[in-house]
Amino acid sequence: MVEWLPVDHQVWLVLDVVDQLDLAVLTGWYARGGVGRRAYDPAMMLALLVYGYANGVRSSRAIERACHSDVAFRVICAQDPPDHTQIARFRKRHLEAFSDLFTQVLIVCARAGYVRLGIVAIDGTKVAANASIDATHERDWFAGKVAAMTDEAAACDAAEDALFGAGRRGDEPPDGMSGRGAAGRAERAARLRQCLDELAVEHATQAEHTRVQAQHATDYLAQARAGQPRRGRPPRGVDPVALAQAIAEGHAAKYGPEHRYTRRAAKAATTKAETAATEAETATTKAETATTKAETAATEAETATTEAETAATGQRGTPAAAADGKAGHKTGPRRNSTDPDSRLMPTRKGFIQGYNAQLAGSQDHFVVAADLVQDTGDVAQLQPMMAKTSHTADTLRPHRPDPDADHATIGTALADNGYCSDANLTADGPDRLIATGKTHDLTTAATTHPASGPPPEHATATQRMHHRLRTPEGAALYKKRGATIEPINGTLKDRGNFRHFLLRGLQACRAELHLAATAHNLRRLHNLLHNPQPAT
Known part of the structure; x- marks a missing residue:
């Protein structure tokens, strides 16, 4: 089967990386010996999920079909394809493990000399839930x-x-025979x-x-x-x-x-x-x-x-009014009966029923931190995401070949105006550039009214940041925000087909986000290993 695919195919990297991971959090769940059939190898099941998510094949049924017809999937499962129910149960059973596996894959990428943190961009993107907006x-x-x-x-x-x-x-059994039955809610x-x-x-x-x-x-x-x-x-x-x-x-x-x-x-x-x-x-x-x-x-x-x-024959009485809760203008809070944890999220194309996915990306386009929240806005998420990113930097530093390099620590964090507030501008942590307005307005201000030198002595935090963004250095640095984080969002949603969650519930969807981010990082590592790019 080694001859079925070229040596630089992505599937070989996925299998090699999975072999390097500590999978005790997965294998500890399974019994050793005893009666019953042996379970599928957890490493193989994890490789199936990661490779599937990396290529936009996320449904358990779609993965099962690919294991019969796609050469790469057949290589992973060694032509012994699992049933889609086993794939779905494996994913649901090990939700808590995906966050740890996400960190382990980042460590592998750092050992290879990647995950450069000189510039880190933080952004939020809305992802639809596995629930209809009509059920809200x-x-x-x-x-x-x-x-x-x-x-x-x-x-x-x-x-x-x-x-x-x-x-x-x-339906009780006859007298003299015992029977049990309980009606669950x-x-x-x-x-x-x-x-x-x-x-x-x-x-x-x-x-x-x-x-x-x-x-x-x-x-x-x-x-x-x-x-x-x-x-x-x-x-x-x-x-x-x-x-x-x-x-x-x-x-x-x-x-x-x-x-x-x-x-x-x-x-x-x-x-x-x-x-x-x-x-x-x-x-x-x-x-x-x-x-x-x-x-x-x-x-x-x-x-x-x-x-x-x-016109109706044999029908009497007045039809009852449908109490569906949709008539009239809705001003109060609402919940979704299919996924109560999901929320109505505003997007540029209208409202969706979903979650707010927070991502932090490195300057070489690796996801270094990810979280999922129910808040429709981003302003309250900057400090938690900066803390997660700083924790990632500390975790990766001992595993880098050059732990004292500038890119091993966070240089500057970039964020759009959705994160702008006095609290975020003055909070402890690494240097940051947060937009104080729309990007085109900032570009115009930096071009027509450039600034130089320090800001006014009694300026507020927002005014000081606006002054810095009008300097040539600040404007040039902030321009890197879109080129750092937007390709990650686009790749996740387009190449990874991650426009909606398959699972339901905040914790389950957060775990699925970490799985998708892990797959993205492995795909990015494969691209950099086989298409090296000059360091920036």
Whole structure:
């Protein structure tokens, strides 16, 4: 079989690397000796998964088919293909091992002289969950479903008690013979209750957050009326007209009614009030038009329903309204009944039901850290990802042929404006460049208004970062962000076919992300070994 494929084929590298890994975390699960058939070799099963994920073949059934028809897969399994159920169970059984195997593969890459950390780019990408967005509902929908299931179960129990007698199932064995039977709670009912409990907690949290925001808005308006200085942008929920009027009152109290500041503020308040009134009138007109259209549609729907009831024979009663939780505008928290851990994620092409995958990439395009979160935004993920990346650098250093080289430690971490905050800019850790705005705006500013020297003495953290990004050195360094992390995202999703998860649940999907990152790193190692590139 060695003659079936060229010596530089990717499958040989996968097999060689798997042979170097410490697979005690896998082999310790299996019994030694005893009765029963021998299990498939865990090293072979791992190689199948890694090679499959590296080439976009992720489904257990697709891997099974490839083991019969694809030469590389036949080489891995030595022409003894496992069943797709065994592949799927192996993947699900060893989820906790994939994070450790990800680190071990990185160590192999570092021993080969790769994983250069002079520049590290951090980015988030949305990955769809193994769940339909149509299965996402609000709290009332889950409460109605749970109540309906409970009522249905109670009615069914009462009917069976009347038919078979209390305490009997109807399929008991004859007298004198023992039998056992236990009805477990349905998995779907458990998921629905989990969603309902989480939504109750989130509703309470949301109410407290709304109360705090309202208090901040009230305090902000009070400071404006008193003529006191205010820091930052107005809190969410502050009415712009009320704020303009409060500023005018504050100027009048501080400078007098005839001061130019007071007159200017009063004019601005009047203009805002007139604009708001015009917008409200326009909105009212649109709402009236929409109401008229809705009433017309409701009348047409009622007419169609009446005609359908008349046409139906043997049907009586009024059709029940479908309580699917989808009608109307959704403003509250929602959960997915198929994968309760997944969340609605905004993307450039709309919303998806999925997760936010956080990746850190080295300047030679290896994934050095990966995590999966439920947060739709990235700002809270920078410090955890920098900590994971620093831990990776410390882990790899003893295994490098040149542990004291500059690329063995993190030089500069690059991130887009989704990670920009004062806390992230001032946190402990390695040097970082975080965009303070859109990339094209930063490029324009660096070209038309370049900066030099140190930032102003009393500048904020964001202003200091913006100043640095306008310097020729800062602008040139930040340009490397896209060229560092975007190829990794594109390769994972296109070559690795990693646009959606096969598993369900946050922990399982996080393990699958580590498996996909491991496969990516091996594919990258193979490309560099057979197509060497000059160091940058």
